[in-house]
Amino acid sequence: MTTTTSTTPPRAAAGPATTRNGLRRVGVLARAELRLLVRNRTALFNALALPPLTMALFTAAGGVGDAADDVVGPVLLNVLTLMSLTFVVYYNLTVAYVARREELVLKRYLVGESSRAEILAGAAVPAVVVALAQAVLGVVAVSVFLEPPAFVNPLLMVLAVVGGSVMLTALAAATSGLSRTVESAQLTTLPLLFVALPFAGIFGGPGSSSGVFDTISTFTPLRPITDLMMLGASGIDGDGQALTFVETLAAARVPLGVLIVWTFVGVLAARRWMRWEPRR
Template sequence: MSRTATHLAGLGRAELTLFMRSKANLVSALLVPLMLVFTMKVILDQFDLSGAGLAMGPVMISSAAGIILLMGLYAPLTAIYVMRREQLILKRLRSGEAEDFTILLGAALPVVTAVPLQFLIISAGITVVAGTGVPAAPFLAVTGIVLGTVLIAALAALTTVLARTAENAQIAVLPGMFLLPLTSGTYVPLEILPHGVQEVFRFLPLTPVTDLVRSGWTGSMSLTDACVRTLTLLAWIALTAWAARRHFRWEPRT
Protein backbone atom coordinates (compact mmCIF):
# COMPACT_ATOMS: atom_id res chain seq x y z
CA MET A 1 0.00 0.00 0.00
CA SER A 2 1.37 3.44 -0.91
CA ARG A 3 2.08 6.07 1.71
CA THR A 4 -0.82 8.22 0.50
CA ALA A 5 -3.25 5.30 0.70
CA THR A 6 -2.00 4.47 4.20
CA HIS A 7 -2.53 8.05 5.37
CA LEU A 8 -5.95 8.17 3.75
CA ALA A 9 -7.04 4.88 5.33
CA GLY A 10 -5.91 6.02 8.77
CA LEU A 11 -7.62 9.40 8.51
CA GLY A 12 -10.78 7.80 7.15
CA ARG A 13 -11.00 5.33 10.05
CA ALA A 14 -10.49 8.10 12.60
CA GLU A 15 -13.13 10.30 10.98
CA LEU A 16 -15.60 7.42 10.73
CA THR A 17 -15.18 6.71 14.45
CA LEU A 18 -15.83 10.36 15.32
CA PHE A 19 -18.75 10.54 12.89
CA MET A 20 -20.46 7.44 14.32
CA ARG A 21 -20.18 8.76 17.88
CA SER A 22 -22.47 11.70 17.08
CA LYS A 23 -26.17 10.89 16.85
CA ALA A 24 -26.75 14.33 15.37
CA ASN A 25 -24.43 13.47 12.47
CA LEU A 26 -26.23 10.21 11.82
CA VAL A 27 -29.66 11.86 11.83
CA SER A 28 -28.51 14.76 9.65
CA ALA A 29 -26.67 12.67 7.08
CA LEU A 30 -28.89 9.59 6.93
CA LEU A 31 -32.45 10.19 8.12
CA VAL A 32 -33.09 13.84 7.19
CA PRO A 33 -32.47 13.35 3.43
CA LEU A 34 -34.74 10.30 3.45
CA MET A 35 -37.57 12.22 5.13
CA LEU A 36 -37.17 15.21 2.82
CA VAL A 37 -37.25 13.08 -0.31
CA PHE A 38 -40.63 11.60 0.50
CA THR A 39 -41.90 14.98 1.67
CA MET A 40 -41.08 16.18 -1.83
CA LYS A 41 -43.76 13.88 -3.26
CA VAL A 42 -46.41 15.94 -1.49
CA ILE A 43 -45.00 19.10 -3.06
CA LEU A 44 -44.57 17.60 -6.52
CA ASP A 45 -48.18 16.40 -6.49
CA GLN A 46 -49.19 20.06 -6.64
CA PHE A 47 -47.65 20.47 -10.11
CA ASP A 48 -48.85 19.22 -13.49
CA LEU A 49 -45.82 17.06 -14.21
CA SER A 50 -47.45 15.12 -17.01
CA GLY A 51 -48.33 18.40 -18.74
CA ALA A 52 -44.62 19.29 -18.71
CA GLY A 53 -43.71 15.87 -20.10
CA LEU A 54 -42.37 14.58 -16.78
CA ALA A 55 -42.96 11.43 -14.73
CA MET A 56 -43.08 11.42 -10.93
CA GLY A 57 -40.47 8.67 -10.43
CA PRO A 58 -37.52 10.21 -12.31
CA VAL A 59 -38.32 13.67 -10.91
CA MET A 60 -38.27 12.32 -7.35
CA ILE A 61 -35.00 10.50 -8.00
CA SER A 62 -33.32 13.66 -9.33
CA SER A 63 -34.69 15.57 -6.33
CA ALA A 64 -33.22 12.87 -4.08
CA ALA A 65 -29.79 13.40 -5.63
CA GLY A 66 -29.84 17.13 -4.87
CA ILE A 67 -31.16 16.67 -1.34
CA ILE A 68 -28.61 13.98 -0.48
CA LEU A 69 -25.72 16.08 -1.76
CA LEU A 70 -26.82 19.12 0.23
CA MET A 71 -28.18 17.57 3.44
CA GLY A 72 -25.98 14.50 3.56
CA LEU A 73 -22.70 15.99 2.32
CA TYR A 74 -22.54 19.78 2.09
CA ALA A 75 -23.83 20.71 5.55
CA PRO A 76 -22.07 18.00 7.59
CA LEU A 77 -18.77 18.22 5.71
CA THR A 78 -18.58 22.00 6.14
CA ALA A 79 -19.09 21.53 9.89
CA ILE A 80 -16.48 18.74 10.00
CA TYR A 81 -13.84 20.88 8.29
CA VAL A 82 -14.52 23.83 10.60
CA MET A 83 -14.45 21.67 13.75
CA ARG A 84 -11.18 19.98 12.76
CA ARG A 85 -9.68 23.38 12.00
CA GLU A 86 -10.79 24.84 15.36
CA GLN A 87 -9.46 21.77 17.18
CA LEU A 88 -6.07 22.35 15.47
CA ILE A 89 -6.27 18.85 13.99
CA LEU A 90 -5.80 20.10 10.43
CA LYS A 91 -2.77 22.15 11.48
CA ARG A 92 -1.14 19.18 13.22
CA LEU A 93 -1.83 16.86 10.29
CA ARG A 94 -0.40 19.37 7.87
CA SER A 95 2.86 19.46 9.80
CA GLY A 96 3.27 15.73 9.15
CA GLU A 97 3.82 13.71 5.99
CA ALA A 98 0.27 13.76 4.64
CA GLU A 99 -0.43 16.05 1.68
CA ASP A 100 -3.11 18.73 1.84
CA PHE A 101 -5.47 16.89 -0.49
CA THR A 102 -5.07 13.65 1.48
CA ILE A 103 -5.94 15.44 4.74
CA LEU A 104 -9.09 17.00 3.30
CA LEU A 105 -10.18 13.79 1.57
CA GLY A 106 -9.56 11.76 4.71
CA ALA A 107 -11.78 14.09 6.73
CA ALA A 108 -14.49 13.84 4.06
CA LEU A 109 -14.27 10.09 3.50
CA PRO A 110 -17.17 8.92 5.74
CA VAL A 111 -19.76 11.39 4.40
CA VAL A 112 -18.49 11.11 0.81
CA THR A 113 -18.80 7.32 0.97
CA ALA A 114 -22.32 7.61 2.37
CA VAL A 115 -23.59 9.62 -0.64
CA PRO A 116 -23.73 6.80 -3.25
CA LEU A 117 -25.04 4.35 -0.65
CA GLN A 118 -27.87 6.72 0.31
CA PHE A 119 -28.67 7.39 -3.32
CA LEU A 120 -28.81 3.69 -4.19
CA ILE A 121 -31.14 2.91 -1.30
CA ILE A 122 -33.48 5.86 -1.85
CA SER A 123 -33.58 5.56 -5.64
CA ALA A 124 -34.31 1.84 -5.34
CA GLY A 125 -37.18 2.62 -2.97
CA ILE A 126 -38.60 5.28 -5.30
CA THR A 127 -38.23 2.95 -8.28
CA VAL A 128 -40.26 0.25 -6.53
CA VAL A 129 -42.93 2.61 -5.17
CA ALA A 130 -43.34 4.66 -8.36
CA GLY A 131 -42.87 1.73 -10.74
CA THR A 132 -40.17 3.63 -12.61
CA GLY A 133 -38.27 0.61 -13.83
CA VAL A 134 -34.53 0.19 -14.29
CA PRO A 135 -32.42 3.16 -15.46
CA ALA A 136 -32.33 3.55 -19.24
CA ALA A 137 -28.88 5.18 -19.18
CA PRO A 138 -27.28 4.43 -15.79
CA PHE A 139 -23.92 5.92 -16.82
CA LEU A 140 -25.56 9.37 -16.85
CA ALA A 141 -26.81 8.96 -13.28
CA VAL A 142 -23.40 7.69 -12.13
CA THR A 143 -21.68 10.64 -13.81
CA GLY A 144 -24.04 13.09 -12.14
CA ILE A 145 -23.62 11.60 -8.65
CA VAL A 146 -19.83 11.25 -8.85
CA LEU A 147 -19.16 14.72 -10.24
CA GLY A 148 -21.82 16.22 -7.97
CA THR A 149 -20.08 14.71 -4.94
CA VAL A 150 -16.75 16.22 -5.99
CA LEU A 151 -18.37 19.62 -6.57
CA ILE A 152 -20.19 19.72 -3.23
CA ALA A 153 -17.11 18.53 -1.31
CA ALA A 154 -15.09 21.36 -2.86
CA LEU A 155 -17.90 23.80 -2.07
CA ALA A 156 -17.90 22.64 1.56
CA ALA A 157 -14.17 23.37 1.81
CA LEU A 158 -14.72 26.81 0.31
CA THR A 159 -17.67 27.59 2.61
CA THR A 160 -15.48 27.12 5.69
CA VAL A 161 -13.96 30.50 4.87
CA LEU A 162 -17.23 32.09 6.03
CA ALA A 163 -17.35 30.28 9.39
CA ARG A 164 -15.28 31.08 12.46
CA THR A 165 -16.74 28.28 14.60
CA ALA A 166 -18.71 25.08 14.17
CA GLU A 167 -21.84 26.97 15.21
CA ASN A 168 -21.19 29.56 12.48
CA ALA A 169 -20.89 26.74 9.95
CA GLN A 170 -24.61 26.05 10.33
CA ILE A 171 -25.28 29.62 9.20
CA ALA A 172 -22.56 29.73 6.53
CA VAL A 173 -24.19 26.88 4.57
CA LEU A 174 -27.65 28.50 4.52
CA PRO A 175 -27.21 30.49 1.26
CA GLY A 176 -26.13 27.36 -0.58
CA MET A 177 -28.81 25.22 1.06
CA PHE A 178 -31.44 27.75 -0.06
CA LEU A 179 -30.27 28.80 -3.52
CA LEU A 180 -28.80 25.60 -4.97
CA PRO A 181 -31.95 23.46 -4.74
CA LEU A 182 -34.21 26.30 -5.91
CA THR A 183 -32.14 26.90 -9.05
CA SER A 184 -31.42 23.27 -9.94
CA GLY A 185 -34.82 21.63 -10.16
CA THR A 186 -34.34 19.84 -6.85
CA TYR A 187 -37.47 21.35 -5.31
CA VAL A 188 -39.34 22.53 -8.40
CA PRO A 189 -38.73 20.99 -11.86
CA LEU A 190 -37.24 23.58 -14.18
CA GLU A 191 -39.61 22.52 -16.96
CA ILE A 192 -42.51 24.29 -15.26
CA LEU A 193 -40.60 27.60 -15.07
CA PRO A 194 -40.48 30.23 -17.85
CA HIS A 195 -38.18 29.26 -20.72
CA GLY A 196 -35.73 32.12 -20.14
CA VAL A 197 -35.34 31.20 -16.47
CA GLN A 198 -34.74 27.57 -17.42
CA GLU A 199 -31.94 28.50 -19.80
CA VAL A 200 -30.13 30.52 -17.11
CA PHE A 201 -30.58 27.88 -14.40
CA ARG A 202 -29.24 25.12 -16.68
CA PHE A 203 -25.72 26.50 -16.23
CA LEU A 204 -25.78 26.90 -12.44
CA PRO A 205 -23.74 24.48 -10.28
CA LEU A 206 -26.20 21.81 -9.17
CA THR A 207 -28.52 21.76 -12.20
CA PRO A 208 -26.34 19.46 -14.35
CA VAL A 209 -26.42 16.91 -11.53
CA THR A 210 -30.21 16.72 -11.38
CA ASP A 211 -30.44 16.74 -15.19
CA LEU A 212 -27.96 13.88 -15.58
CA VAL A 213 -29.53 11.80 -12.80
CA ARG A 214 -33.05 12.19 -14.16
CA SER A 215 -31.89 11.36 -17.68
CA GLY A 216 -30.20 8.29 -16.29
CA TRP A 217 -33.69 6.89 -15.69
CA THR A 218 -35.49 8.35 -18.70
CA GLY A 219 -32.68 8.02 -21.25
CA SER A 220 -34.01 11.16 -22.93
CA MET A 221 -30.82 13.22 -22.98
CA SER A 222 -28.88 13.42 -26.23
CA LEU A 223 -25.12 12.88 -26.34
CA THR A 224 -24.58 16.59 -27.05
CA ASP A 225 -26.67 17.67 -24.06
CA ALA A 226 -24.93 15.13 -21.83
CA CYS A 227 -21.53 16.50 -22.87
CA VAL A 228 -22.69 20.07 -22.20
CA ARG A 229 -23.96 19.13 -18.71
CA THR A 230 -20.75 17.25 -17.92
CA LEU A 231 -18.51 20.07 -19.11
CA THR A 232 -20.57 22.57 -17.11
CA LEU A 233 -20.09 20.45 -14.01
CA LEU A 234 -16.36 20.10 -14.63
CA ALA A 235 -16.04 23.86 -15.06
CA TRP A 236 -17.80 24.50 -11.73
CA ILE A 237 -15.63 21.87 -10.04
CA ALA A 238 -12.45 23.47 -11.37
CA LEU A 239 -13.56 26.95 -10.29
CA THR A 240 -14.71 25.86 -6.84
CA ALA A 241 -11.64 23.72 -6.19
CA TRP A 242 -9.34 26.56 -7.25
CA ALA A 243 -11.12 29.00 -4.92
CA ALA A 244 -11.09 26.49 -2.05
CA ARG A 245 -7.37 25.82 -2.47
CA ARG A 246 -6.63 29.53 -2.56
CA HIS A 247 -8.75 30.57 0.41
CA PHE A 248 -9.03 27.50 2.69
CA ARG A 249 -7.75 28.21 6.20
CA TRP A 250 -5.79 25.56 8.07
CA GLU A 251 -5.70 27.39 11.39
CA PRO A 252 -8.47 28.91 13.54
CA ARG A 253 -9.63 32.35 12.46
CA THR A 254 -8.83 35.20 14.82
Protein backbone atom coordinates (compact mmCIF):
# COMPACT_ATOMS: atom_id res chain seq x y z
CA MET A 1 0.00 0.00 0.00
CA THR A 2 1.38 3.36 -0.97
CA THR A 3 0.52 6.81 0.21
CA THR A 4 0.90 10.12 -1.52
CA THR A 5 1.90 13.35 0.09
CA SER A 6 0.59 16.64 -1.21
CA THR A 7 3.29 19.13 -2.14
CA THR A 8 0.91 22.08 -2.08
CA PRO A 9 1.74 24.31 0.89
CA PRO A 10 -1.13 24.85 3.31
CA ARG A 11 -2.99 28.13 3.04
CA ALA A 12 -2.46 30.56 5.86
CA ALA A 13 -5.50 30.91 8.05
CA ALA A 14 -7.26 34.21 7.70
CA GLY A 15 -6.69 36.44 10.68
CA PRO A 16 -5.48 39.84 11.85
CA ALA A 17 -1.91 39.17 10.67
CA THR A 18 -3.10 38.17 7.20
CA THR A 19 -5.28 41.28 6.99
CA ARG A 20 -2.41 43.53 8.09
CA ASN A 21 -0.09 41.99 5.50
CA GLY A 22 -2.70 42.48 2.81
CA LEU A 23 -3.21 46.12 3.75
CA ARG A 24 0.56 46.63 3.82
CA ARG A 25 0.91 45.25 0.30
CA VAL A 26 -1.96 47.43 -0.93
CA GLY A 27 -0.25 50.46 0.67
CA VAL A 28 3.05 49.71 -1.06
CA LEU A 29 1.34 49.35 -4.44
CA ALA A 30 -0.68 52.52 -3.83
CA ARG A 31 2.47 54.55 -3.10
CA ALA A 32 4.11 53.27 -6.27
CA GLU A 33 1.00 54.16 -8.29
CA LEU A 34 0.86 57.61 -6.70
CA ARG A 35 4.43 58.34 -7.79
CA LEU A 36 3.54 57.29 -11.34
CA LEU A 37 0.46 59.51 -11.26
CA VAL A 38 2.46 62.55 -10.16
CA ARG A 39 4.98 62.00 -12.95
CA ASN A 40 2.27 61.70 -15.62
CA ARG A 41 1.13 65.28 -16.23
CA THR A 42 -1.78 64.29 -18.46
CA ALA A 43 -3.18 61.85 -15.91
CA LEU A 44 -2.57 64.38 -13.13
CA PHE A 45 -4.46 67.06 -15.07
CA ASN A 46 -7.36 64.66 -15.66
CA ALA A 47 -7.43 63.80 -11.97
CA LEU A 48 -7.21 67.30 -10.49
CA ALA A 49 -8.48 69.81 -13.06
CA LEU A 50 -10.85 68.06 -15.43
CA PRO A 51 -13.79 67.42 -13.04
CA PRO A 52 -13.90 71.01 -11.66
CA LEU A 53 -13.58 72.43 -15.19
CA THR A 54 -16.35 70.15 -16.41
CA MET A 55 -18.58 71.28 -13.56
CA ALA A 56 -17.82 74.93 -14.42
CA LEU A 57 -18.76 74.37 -18.07
CA PHE A 58 -21.86 72.48 -16.99
CA THR A 59 -22.94 75.38 -14.80
CA ALA A 60 -22.17 77.97 -17.51
CA ALA A 61 -24.31 76.01 -19.97
CA GLY A 62 -27.27 76.18 -17.59
CA GLY A 63 -27.15 72.55 -16.48
CA VAL A 64 -28.84 73.36 -13.16
CA GLY A 65 -31.95 74.48 -15.03
CA ASP A 66 -34.80 75.86 -12.94
CA ALA A 67 -33.68 74.24 -9.70
CA ALA A 68 -34.63 76.09 -6.52
CA ASP A 69 -31.95 78.02 -4.67
CA ASP A 70 -31.83 75.52 -1.82
CA VAL A 71 -30.95 72.64 -4.17
CA VAL A 72 -28.48 74.43 -6.45
CA GLY A 73 -25.64 73.57 -4.05
CA PRO A 74 -26.52 69.86 -3.81
CA VAL A 75 -26.94 69.66 -7.61
CA LEU A 76 -23.51 71.19 -8.22
CA LEU A 77 -21.99 68.94 -5.55
CA ASN A 78 -23.65 66.01 -7.27
CA VAL A 79 -22.14 66.99 -10.62
CA LEU A 80 -18.65 67.42 -9.16
CA THR A 81 -18.79 64.05 -7.39
CA LEU A 82 -20.01 62.22 -10.47
CA MET A 83 -17.39 63.84 -12.71
CA SER A 84 -14.64 63.02 -10.21
CA LEU A 85 -15.69 59.38 -10.04
CA THR A 86 -16.11 58.93 -13.79
CA PHE A 87 -12.95 60.74 -14.90
CA VAL A 88 -10.59 60.20 -11.96
CA VAL A 89 -11.60 56.69 -10.96
CA TYR A 90 -13.03 55.08 -14.09
CA TYR A 91 -11.18 56.76 -16.96
CA ASN A 92 -7.80 57.23 -15.29
CA LEU A 93 -7.85 53.73 -13.81
CA THR A 94 -8.71 52.16 -17.15
CA VAL A 95 -5.75 53.92 -18.74
CA ALA A 96 -3.51 53.03 -15.79
CA TYR A 97 -4.41 49.32 -15.90
CA VAL A 98 -3.74 49.21 -19.65
CA ALA A 99 -0.42 51.04 -19.29
CA ARG A 100 0.77 48.80 -16.43
CA ARG A 101 -0.24 45.71 -18.41
CA GLU A 102 1.61 46.77 -21.55
CA GLU A 103 4.69 47.66 -19.48
CA LEU A 104 4.54 44.15 -17.90
CA VAL A 105 4.12 45.71 -14.46
CA LEU A 106 0.99 43.70 -13.68
CA LYS A 107 2.71 40.50 -14.72
CA ARG A 108 5.63 41.22 -12.36
CA TYR A 109 3.20 41.99 -9.54
CA LEU A 110 1.57 38.58 -9.98
CA VAL A 111 4.91 36.88 -9.33
CA GLY A 112 5.04 38.46 -5.87
CA GLU A 113 2.90 37.90 -2.81
CA SER A 114 0.07 40.25 -3.80
CA SER A 115 -3.24 38.78 -4.90
CA ARG A 116 -5.04 40.07 -7.95
CA ALA A 117 -7.56 41.91 -5.80
CA GLU A 118 -4.73 43.60 -3.87
CA ILE A 119 -3.04 44.67 -7.12
CA LEU A 120 -6.24 46.22 -8.44
CA ALA A 121 -6.96 47.89 -5.10
CA GLY A 122 -3.43 49.26 -4.80
CA ALA A 123 -3.67 50.91 -8.21
CA ALA A 124 -7.11 52.30 -7.37
CA VAL A 125 -6.25 53.88 -4.00
CA PRO A 126 -4.68 57.13 -5.34
CA ALA A 127 -7.60 57.73 -7.73
CA VAL A 128 -10.18 57.06 -5.02
CA VAL A 129 -8.36 59.37 -2.59
CA VAL A 130 -8.34 62.16 -5.19
CA ALA A 131 -12.07 61.66 -5.83
CA LEU A 132 -12.80 61.73 -2.08
CA ALA A 133 -10.72 64.88 -1.65
CA GLN A 134 -12.57 66.61 -4.48
CA ALA A 135 -15.90 65.61 -2.95
CA VAL A 136 -14.85 67.06 0.43
CA LEU A 137 -13.60 70.26 -1.19
CA GLY A 138 -16.85 70.44 -3.12
CA VAL A 139 -18.83 70.26 0.12
CA VAL A 140 -16.71 73.07 1.58
CA ALA A 141 -17.02 75.25 -1.53
CA VAL A 142 -20.78 74.79 -1.80
CA SER A 143 -21.23 75.50 1.92
CA VAL A 144 -19.14 78.68 1.73
CA PHE A 145 -20.25 80.21 -1.58
CA LEU A 146 -23.83 78.94 -1.83
CA GLU A 147 -26.57 77.98 0.57
CA PRO A 148 -25.21 75.03 2.61
CA PRO A 149 -26.91 71.69 1.87
CA ALA A 150 -29.19 70.26 4.53
CA PHE A 151 -27.11 67.05 4.79
CA VAL A 152 -30.22 65.07 5.70
CA ASN A 153 -28.39 61.74 5.52
CA PRO A 154 -24.58 62.01 5.13
CA LEU A 155 -24.27 58.22 5.28
CA LEU A 156 -25.88 57.98 1.84
CA MET A 157 -23.33 60.45 0.49
CA VAL A 158 -20.51 58.27 1.78
CA LEU A 159 -22.13 55.18 0.28
CA ALA A 160 -22.46 56.97 -3.06
CA VAL A 161 -18.76 57.88 -3.21
CA VAL A 162 -17.33 54.66 -1.76
CA GLY A 163 -19.77 52.33 -3.51
CA GLY A 164 -19.40 54.22 -6.76
CA SER A 165 -15.61 53.97 -6.48
CA VAL A 166 -15.76 50.19 -6.01
CA MET A 167 -18.17 49.75 -8.92
CA LEU A 168 -16.18 51.96 -11.29
CA THR A 169 -12.91 50.29 -10.28
CA ALA A 170 -14.36 46.94 -11.30
CA LEU A 171 -15.70 48.39 -14.55
CA ALA A 172 -12.30 50.01 -15.23
CA ALA A 173 -10.59 46.64 -14.83
CA ALA A 174 -13.08 45.07 -17.24
CA THR A 175 -12.75 47.90 -19.77
CA SER A 176 -8.94 47.68 -19.67
CA GLY A 177 -9.21 44.11 -20.94
CA LEU A 178 -11.07 45.40 -24.01
CA SER A 179 -8.38 48.04 -24.68
CA ARG A 180 -5.37 46.90 -26.69
CA THR A 181 -3.40 50.11 -26.10
CA VAL A 182 -3.55 53.22 -23.95
CA GLU A 183 -4.81 55.15 -26.98
CA SER A 184 -7.64 52.70 -27.59
CA ALA A 185 -8.73 53.10 -23.95
CA GLN A 186 -9.96 56.55 -24.95
CA LEU A 187 -12.50 54.78 -27.18
CA THR A 188 -13.47 51.85 -24.97
CA THR A 189 -14.36 54.20 -22.12
CA LEU A 190 -16.70 56.31 -24.29
CA PRO A 191 -19.85 54.22 -23.68
CA LEU A 192 -19.82 54.92 -19.97
CA LEU A 193 -18.53 58.49 -20.21
CA PHE A 194 -20.82 59.78 -22.95
CA VAL A 195 -23.65 57.27 -23.23
CA ALA A 196 -24.37 56.62 -19.54
CA LEU A 197 -23.84 60.24 -18.43
CA PRO A 198 -27.10 61.54 -19.99
CA PHE A 199 -28.94 58.93 -17.90
CA ALA A 200 -27.18 59.95 -14.67
CA GLY A 201 -29.80 62.50 -13.67
CA ILE A 202 -27.49 65.52 -13.44
CA PHE A 203 -29.23 67.64 -16.06
CA GLY A 204 -31.78 69.89 -14.41
CA GLY A 205 -32.99 69.86 -10.84
CA PRO A 206 -34.74 67.04 -8.93
CA GLY A 207 -38.02 66.01 -10.52
CA SER A 208 -37.12 67.65 -13.84
CA SER A 209 -37.49 64.39 -15.77
CA SER A 210 -40.15 61.70 -15.73
CA GLY A 211 -41.65 58.96 -17.83
CA VAL A 212 -39.97 56.10 -19.65
CA PHE A 213 -36.62 57.88 -19.95
CA ASP A 214 -36.43 58.40 -16.19
CA THR A 215 -37.46 54.79 -15.52
CA ILE A 216 -34.74 53.47 -17.81
CA SER A 217 -32.12 55.79 -16.34
CA THR A 218 -32.86 54.50 -12.84
CA PHE A 219 -31.16 51.22 -13.74
CA THR A 220 -28.07 52.63 -15.49
CA PRO A 221 -24.69 52.42 -13.70
CA LEU A 222 -24.17 56.11 -12.89
CA ARG A 223 -27.70 57.02 -11.78
CA PRO A 224 -27.45 55.36 -8.32
CA ILE A 225 -24.51 57.61 -7.45
CA THR A 226 -26.44 60.80 -8.16
CA ASP A 227 -29.62 59.53 -6.50
CA LEU A 228 -27.79 58.64 -3.30
CA MET A 229 -25.84 61.91 -3.28
CA MET A 230 -28.99 63.97 -3.73
CA LEU A 231 -30.90 62.02 -1.08
CA GLY A 232 -28.04 62.41 1.37
CA ALA A 233 -27.21 66.05 0.68
CA SER A 234 -30.71 67.50 0.39
CA GLY A 235 -33.19 64.78 1.30
CA ILE A 236 -34.92 65.26 -2.06
CA ASP A 237 -35.86 62.24 -4.15
CA GLY A 238 -36.12 61.93 -7.91
CA ASP A 239 -39.68 63.27 -7.88
CA GLY A 240 -38.59 66.45 -6.11
CA GLN A 241 -40.16 65.48 -2.78
CA ALA A 242 -38.44 66.51 0.47
CA LEU A 243 -37.88 63.52 2.75
CA THR A 244 -36.88 62.99 6.37
CA PHE A 245 -33.87 60.95 7.48
CA VAL A 246 -35.92 57.76 7.87
CA GLU A 247 -37.70 58.32 4.56
CA THR A 248 -34.36 58.72 2.75
CA LEU A 249 -33.35 55.26 3.99
CA ALA A 250 -36.45 53.77 2.40
CA ALA A 251 -35.95 55.77 -0.81
CA ALA A 252 -32.32 54.62 -1.03
CA ARG A 253 -33.20 50.95 -1.37
CA VAL A 254 -33.59 51.04 -5.16
CA PRO A 255 -30.39 53.01 -5.97
CA LEU A 256 -28.41 50.90 -3.47
CA GLY A 257 -29.73 47.73 -5.08
CA VAL A 258 -28.85 48.99 -8.57
CA LEU A 259 -25.38 49.99 -7.37
CA ILE A 260 -24.79 46.53 -5.88
CA VAL A 261 -25.98 44.81 -9.05
CA TRP A 262 -23.69 46.91 -11.27
CA THR A 263 -20.78 46.25 -8.90
CA PHE A 264 -21.44 42.52 -9.20
CA VAL A 265 -21.63 42.85 -13.00
CA GLY A 266 -18.35 44.80 -12.98
CA VAL A 267 -16.61 42.12 -10.92
CA LEU A 268 -17.83 39.35 -13.22
CA ALA A 269 -16.80 41.35 -16.29
CA ALA A 270 -13.37 42.06 -14.79
CA ARG A 271 -12.83 38.36 -14.09
CA ARG A 272 -13.86 37.56 -17.66
CA TRP A 273 -12.04 40.29 -19.62
CA MET A 274 -9.24 41.65 -17.43
CA ARG A 275 -5.81 40.85 -18.93
CA TRP A 276 -2.62 40.73 -16.91
CA GLU A 277 -0.14 40.65 -19.77
CA PRO A 278 -0.08 42.01 -23.33
CA ARG A 279 -1.78 40.13 -26.12
CA ARG A 280 0.60 38.11 -28.22
